[in-house]
Amino acid sequence: MSAPTVYDVAGQAGVSIATVSRVYRAPDSVRAGTRERVLEAARELGYVPSGNARGLASRNTRVLGLCFPDYADPDAEDPDGDYGDAELMLYSDEIIRGMERAARRHGYALLIAASLSEGPKSLVADVAGRVDGFAVLARTVPTEELEVISRRLPVVMLAGPREDAPLDHLDHVEVANFDGELALTRHLIADHGITRLAFVGSAEDSPDGEARFRGFQAAHLEAGLPVPERPDVRTRLTQAEGRQAVAELLDGGAELPGGVVFANDQMAVGALSELNRRGVRVPEDLAVAGFDGIPLGRLVTPALTTVRQPMRRLGEEAVDLLVSRLEDRDREPESRVLPVSVIRRSSCGCANGHDAVPDAASVTQS
Template sequence: MAQRTTVYDVAERAGVSIATVSHTFRQPERVRPETRELVLQAARVLGYVPSGSARGLAKGRSQALGLYAFDMFLPSDLSAPALDLDTLVAKELDGLGDVRRFPLYVDEIQRGFELEARRLGRSVMLGSGASRDSLGSIDLAGSVDGLAIFPGGAARDLLEHVGRGVPVVIFSSPPMHDPLHHITVSNEDAVRELVDHLIGQHGHRTLVFLGELAAPDIGARFAGFQAALAAHGLPVPDEPFDTTALTRDSLRSLRAAITAGDLPDALVCATDQLALTVIDLLARHGIRVPDDVAVTGFDGIIAGRLSDPTLTTVRQPFASMGRLAVRILTDTAAGLSHPTSYVLPTRMVIGRSCGCR
């Protein structure tokens, strides 16, 4: 590998000091135009690229923002066999890709994050880790002015440790009494509206909730489900009907209900990905949605609009969440204050899976 061109090489070729080279890139107004052109010409000839980390050290800031995910991939992606590039390209060109795996809600938030960062002249560094105790977020935090995190199962003390060094925003996290910033949506109210629709518009009387409660936003959705049933005078369960995760052995309670021929009127799923998996399972057993059972989701990913039937769900403002995170991080890094928590609105999206035509 060729040795990287340094500031000393540029200075020697241009016949100037290294301080002049440094000023040309960091504070060009301090360098005479003719001298600046000499330095830039030498840099072009030598292929010199100034170090972003060095500029950050000089300014006390990196001008970069970080976006970190604690293993947000689907199990089906992680367990997929390794394929050579030609096979991967052929499968994609044949239309065999699954829109359910991309874009996910993390991808849509990332797009909003990157767009707002670009608008503000900031670069974006991405990181990920499989462990709840992963130190990757700490390493990334040392290179950026602020860090947005999809927390997954991240340990709270780890997140607070990172937050002592740089501003931190956590997505899909409810307000908490800590120094971190939180962005979430009105999960409880959204599910209450969804249940009100299933009961009031379609007359369903037996409704169950499916979803794993480990994530705080899913817990809030289940609380909204419970509150809605109570408001309608229906029995309120203490826990979800199926605390499933998207694995090969998932949906055991639902499978048992199918086998017993004892399905409820409506299945309220914690996410769209889960709802689409449920619809597939029901179809394999000859159970029609929504004729035999209604199914709803939550998130509003593109796959739900393309499914058959189209999915009744709750849409989150993903791109706005990403943009808001960038504004919080840049303002906080600049010494401006922001509320520690934001709860954004949602919108119910009516498809055919609930029984609407």
């Protein structure tokens, strides 16, 4: 009745369970004839090795995990509404994809779990118990929990600043937010001669957003321009908010800047549509730039100048780090910063899309 086990197969094939196991784990160590008999029996019985038993016996699961924050939207098939959290979703989707692929290459499967902030609890512990190692999107899991778990299991932190104090032994991957925004802003200032730029940022607790803003500041510093102390607007990273942010800027009465740099593409896209509605010409009246490099940015009019971050690679690097730590538990914690590239399209005043200027910013520090 229940699923067939090694014992059943062994019986049917007239061998011991050790041999059955060997047929799957080390086929070459079993004589061809015997092997065939076992495989045939397995086929006949519909035998599928139990991952649990195997994992228990060999004390490793061959599964890697990923914990990411749940996207807000509770259920709603979202009729035709504003894809509010599309950005976030897209982001984790890409990481999932990157991890899945890299994991498979290394012979691992991928277990994913979105942790809803208010969740029952210890969802991490749940995945932690089932995998050989896992990645966590920054700010998804409470520090204390991670602290405990990471003592027993490789964990890599994704996107977000490198952790300090209790978690500084974790491997870590992020993209060059600072360098990217610096390069982008430098381009706007140096190549387009825009000296008054506004910055629309995210909440202060978004490490990515803050790093980007610092890059924005640095470009001003470098150019000898007055350094803005804080983003002109802080808001959520959605299209709707981007739309509203420009509205605020324009209605604010203050002098119109020469360009607006948004902390991400979603906002920038929203802003473009609002600007279009108001008859503000981009880039003539106002240059616009985003950050992320989402596909949509190429399709809007004018095409969006932005900084592309390799989200999928983020996932791949995470897997690399996990695998390498699985091989050597004691190596020094490593922090990787992935390079980003400025994509010059029309929204900043560049002719017509399509010249990506790779901006070397790959750093490996220990």
